[in-house]
Amino acid sequence: MPTMPAGGGSGDDNDKLWVAYVSVQFVVGGAFLLYALFYTQPSLIRATLDSATLSRLTVVSNATTASAATVSYNLAVSLKLYNPGDEANIYYDAMDALLRFRGAVIGPAANDTSPSVFLQRSKAGRDVNLEFDYGRRGSGGGVSVDGDVAAELEKEMRSVGTVTMDLELDVLVRVRFVEGGWKLREKPRIWCSMSIPVKADGRGALASGDRCRVKN
Numbered sequence: 001m002p003t004m005p006a007g008g009g010s011g012d013d014n015d016k017l018w019v020a021y022v023s024v025q026f027v028v029g030g031a032f033l034l035y036a037l038f039y040t041q042p043s044l045i046r047a048t049l050d051s052a053t054l055s056r057l058t059v060v061s062n063a064t065t066a067s068a069a070t071v072s073y074n075l076a077v078s079l080k081l082y083n084p085g086d087e088a089n090i091y092y093d094a095m096d097a098l099l100r101f102r103g104a105v106i107g108p109a110a111n112d113t114s115p116s117v118f119l120q121r122s123k124a125g126r127d128v129n130l131e132f133d134y135g136r137r138g139s140g141g142g143v144s145v146d147g148d149v150a151a152e153l154e155k156e157m158r159s160v161g162t163v164t165m166d167l168e169l170d171v172l173v174r175v176r177f178v179e180g181g182w183k184l185r186e187k188p189r190i191w192c193s194m195s196i197p198v199k200a201d202g203r204g205a206l207a208s209g210d211r212c213r214v215k216n
Contacts, residue, residue: 072135
């Protein structure tokens with residue numbers, strides 16, 4: 001009985017080469033992703049609070065609701081954002097900021113952020129200015145807070161003479177690595193604590209230079 005010639009060797013070799021190629025690409029891509037996540041991320045953004053200027057801070061109790069009050073103020077904050085990476089450029093696509101006092105939100109959103117969209121190259125810094133304007137120009141009035149929050153705020157203003165506020169900034173960024181063109185989308189959060197001396201007329205200013213906390 002005649003034997004059949006072996007004709008599948010070439011195809012099997014090609015399949016093995018293709019599997020080996022895909023495996024190598026997978027390993028290289030995975031290694032690069034791990035490098036990006038564990039080496040680059042911890043130093044993705046550095047944030048510093050440059051200054052904060054507060055004006056017309058007032059607390060008005062609500063006559064009809066004993067447990068509520070209205071806080072009015074204007075706060076201008078200047079931050080410096082720095083990209084310490086050697087191999088990545090950062091594209092800032094959006095910034096959402098809010099202001100807290102003792103955990104309570106007294107600034108649901110910044111009325112103005114400049115700039116809010118920009119490109120930051122490696123080893124470069126950029127100044128970002130935010131403004132919380134609640135009640136100074138009569139545009140929408142102040143912010144409603146619970147009575148105990150208002151009482152603590154008034155206490156700090158009158159007896160301590162310093163008001164401590166916490167700025168939270170959520171940032172949407174895209175990270176493009178110089179080598180290879182890889183991109184990652186990240187949502188770091190920035191926390192800045194501000195202890196602002198307040199005068200009797202509700203004005204105060206802070207020149208800080210303190211580092212803010214950043215969580216990637």
